[in-house]
Amino acid sequence: MQGIDKRGDPIICRCNDVTESEIVEVIKKGFTDIEEIKRLLRIGMGPCQGRTCIPLVMRIIARETGVNVDEITPPTSRPPIIPIPIEVARKAAE
Amino acid sequence: MKKGYEVVIVGGGIIGNAVAYYLAKEGQKDVLVIEKNYISSGSTGRCAGGIRQQWDSEANIRLAMGSVKIFEGLEDELGFPTEFYQGGYLLLAHTPEHMEWFKKRVELQRSLGLDVRLIDPKEAKDIVPYINTEGLLGATFCPTDGHANPFYVTFGYYKKAQELGVHYLIGKEVAGIEVRESRIRAVILSDGSRVEARNLVNAAGGHARDIARMAGIDIPVNPQRHEILVTEPIGHLFDPLIISFKQGIYFRQELNGGVLMGYGDPEEPWSYNVRSTSRFLFNMTKKVTEVMPILDQVRVLRQWAGLYAMTPDAQPIIGGVEEVEGYYQAVGFSGHGFMVGPKTSELLAELILTGKTSLSLEHLSHKRFKEGKGKIEKAVI
Numbered sequence: 001m002q003g004i005d006k007r008g009d010p011i012i013c014r015c016n017d018v019t020e021s022e023i024v025e026v027i028k029k030g031f032t033d034i035e036e037i038k039r040l041l042r043i044g045m046g047p048c049q050g051r052t053c054i055p056l057v058m059r060i061i062a063r064e065t066g067v068n069v070d071e072i073t074p075p076t077s078r079p080p081i082i083p084i085p086i087e088v089a090r091k092a093a094e
Numbered sequence: 095m096k097k098g099y100e101v102v103i104v105g106g107g108i109i110g111n112a113v114a115y116y117l118a119k120e121g122q123k124d125v126l127v128i129e130k131n132y133i134s135s136g137s138t139g140r141c142a143g144g145i146r147q148q149w150d151s152e153a154n155i156r157l158a159m160g161s162v163k164i165f166e167g168l169e170d171e172l173g174f175p176t177e178f179y180q181g182g183y184l185l186l187a188h189t190p191e192h193m194e195w196f197k198k199r200v201e202l203q204r205s206l207g208l209d210v211r212l213i214d215p216k217e218a219k220d221i222v223p224y225i226n227t228e229g230l231l232g233a234t235f236c237p238t239d240g241h242a243n244p245f246y247v248t249f250g251y252y253k254k255a256q257e258l259g260v261h262y263l264i265g266k267e268v269a270g271i272e273v274r275e276s277r278i279r280a281v282i283l284s285d286g287s288r289v290e291a292r293n294l295v296n297a298a299g300g301h302a303r304d305i306a307r308m309a310g311i312d313i314p315v316n317p318q319r320h321e322i323l324v325t326e327p328i329g330h331l332f333d334p335l336i337i338s339f340k341q342g343i344y345f346r347q348e349l350n351g352g353v354l355m356g357y358g359d360p361e362e363p364w365s366y367n368v369r370s371t372s373r374f375l376f377n378m379t380k381k382v383t384e385v386m387p388i389l390d391q392v393r394v395l396r397q398w399a400g401l402y403a404m405t406p407d408a409q410p411i412i413g414g415v416e417e418v419e420g421y422y423q424a425v426g427f428s429g430h431g432f433m434v435g436p437k438t439s440e441l442l443a444e445l446i447l448t449g450k451t452s453l454s455l456e457h458l459s460h461k462r463f464k465e466g467k468g469k470i471e472k473a474v475i
């Protein structure tokens with residue numbers, strides 16, 4: 001499962017090193033939309049495209065705001081599906 | 095929700111939030127912002143965050159210089175991080191025509207007090223060692239240009255405006271505007287509800303023309319898709335945002351190490367389409383490696399697109415209109431509304447509150463198109 005940082009705070013987004021308490025903190029500040037949280041903390045923007053962290057973040061939002069997880073729409077995912085080297089993309093143009 | 099407001103703002107991008115903040119800061123707190131998706135969901139949240147003062151037109155230079163001054167103190171003013179970073183902008187010229195144009199531009203910019211200079215390829219390479227100088231004739235560099243985090247800046251204005259008493263309606267769409275006896279009266283939401291408004295601010299970005307039309311006003315603002323991509327974070331390679339007019343591209347390194355890059359496709363039609371294409375991925379990577387070959391080894395992480403709100407002279411339209419009293423707009427930024435957002439919004443709030451502005455907006459008025467006065471801004475990418 002997830003790692004734990006030095007203060008015992010679970011790391012939710014491993015790609016961008018974001019812990020559970022950081023997520024709870026922005027929710028407490030009033031940012032409850034997953035798109036807003038994504039942009040404030042860069043969760044879901046790492047090489048795994050959020051496959052690891054987004055489901056966990058959705059559960060935290062549900063817990064903190066008292067809504068059902070099913071009511072939360074996951075954020076839009078962005079292509080490419082896996083990171084692609086510039087050299088490969090560039091040569092595809094030729 | 096109250097029955098009516100002194101000012102209703104349509105759009106929760108940098109402009110809508112900043113205008114709301116400056117109105118409230120100057121004492122007008124009876125303000126409602128309506129955003130149909132979420133804060134920063136429009137062009138603002140899709141933009142590259144670049145902040146440049148090196149423009150062609152005096153109006154753009156002044157707005158950008160005024161905004162940089164605001165950006166410098168914004169973190170303290172809003173009590174919110176902005177990631178504002180002044181790494182400069184390096185603009186590259188590969189043809190004699192571009193060199194001539196660069197020289198003229200620098201002269202005008204310097205006359206307005208901007209710290210900018212024309213440099214030779216060697217100095218450009220000193221600033222950015224990884225740059226390919228083959229065929230490069232010269233460059234301009236302004237060290238006080240830079241970038242900021244568009245989400246942070248917008249969320250910062252949003253939080254502060256709320257703290258000062260501004261109301262927000264998020265997830266509601268404006269579907270109509272009531273105008274009677276040539277004066278703004280109310281806005282109608284898509285769920286049929288009605289909110290009275292003495293003044294209305296059109297800050298709807300790529301959708302600004304639709305909002306104006308609801309008030310019976312036609313504005314020459316058209317949406318055009320612009321694509322962008324970001325690489326995985328890599329070690330620090332370069333400080334400035336780089337624009338190469340030869341390839342028509344811009345790219346910069348984010349504070350976390352990712353490299354953001356984009357270009358404008360002159361063939362792109364007017365539309366609301368914001369889908370990404372593989373064509374962009376292929377062409378962008380080819381163009382950027384012509385300017386910085388070392389990027390070949392880096393991997394692309396994500397690509398997306400947003401709208402530029404284009405006007406015929408590529409300059410924004412800011413202020414009121416003669417036809418409808420109480421209607422105001424800050425629209426048509428043609429791809430540079432983030433960087434001029436702070437000063438523009440401050441001036442628009444000033445206009446709404448006092449009827450005049452401390453910096454003339456005459457060249458950016460709606461009237462200019464009727465009078466045929468617009469001077470085309472050529473430095474848009």
Ligand SMILES: Cc1cc2nc3c(=O)[nH]c(=O)nc-3n(C[C@H](O)[C@H](O)[C@H](O)COP(=O)(O)OP(=O)(O)OC[C@H]3O[C@@H](n4cnc5c(N)ncnc54)[C@H](O)[C@@H]3O)c2cc1C
Binds near residue numbers: 106134356
């Ligand atoms: C790829 C790309 C890169 C860019 N790079 C830069 C850059 O480096 N530097 C720079 O300065 N600029 C850049 N820009 C331009 C910049 O993003 C825009 O000029 C700026 O964000 C405009 O801000 P805004 O608040 O006017 O519009 P937006 O951010 O688009 O906000 C308008 C809001 O209005 C809402 N809205 C629309 N219609 C309605 C309705 N009927 N009811 C309720 N709400 C509605 C939308 O949902 C939207 O959130 C870039 C743009 C793109 C697309």
Ligand code: FES
Binds near residue numbers: 013045
């Ligand atoms: S774990 Fe969050 S983006 Fe990969």
